[in-house]
Amino acid sequence: MFTNEEIASYNELETSLYQYITKNMEKAAYMRIRELAEATHVSTTTILRFCRKNGCEGFSEFKVKLKLHLENTEAATVKDSKHAVSEFFERTLAGNLDENIHKAADIIQPADHVLFIGIGSSGILAEYGARYFSSLGTFSVYIKDPYYPIHTRVLERSVTIALSVSGENRYTTTHIHQLKEKGSKVIAITNTKHSTIASMADLTIPYYVTEEVHHGSNITTQMPVIYLLETIAREVYKKKQGQDV
Known part of the structure; x- marks a missing residue:
């Protein structure tokens, strides 16, 4: 339905429109243009430009294309994980992923503490990330409670790594705001650079994979997140040791 080239060409408003449509395809396929504009808080001009970018x-014509896509995918099974991994590498390794990994390592290296935050599947990976970083000599903890008492002096020399697929989770945005207020630098690992969490972060590393929902559950692959966490941790270790892992 949406090609890599089309997604890469979207501006911030078009990206939010794309995210709404992919999450509400059946509803969007039968909406009037003004109804979609009201639901997504964009102008009808933005929607028409978005349609032209999608051929x-x-x-x-866009709604016809969307309805045909829905008909063709009604009986579709869950994607093979190989597809998700190849999609990630196609979209990111051709861009500035390595540069962002090095930037993240530069931010983390001088920090005394690394704090991981996230909820749901992102929370599970945040806990994994904290353990992996600590195993490579960077003291890290997963903070689940946004009101967990941490002295300001500790946060002033800390880095927070925030994980979120959508970048719009209220729990995570609230947590980021509180940590930034107390002096922690924030690195966001999320699916798109156009999101609330991305706008709050000092550095955002987007991984661009198609979000998948199966029977109401978000099953978007987390493989890119694991790759990024492990690669960044190893890069920090190399910088501290001055040698290859």
């Missing part, structure tokens, strides 16, 4: 002359 459609207007909104009516």
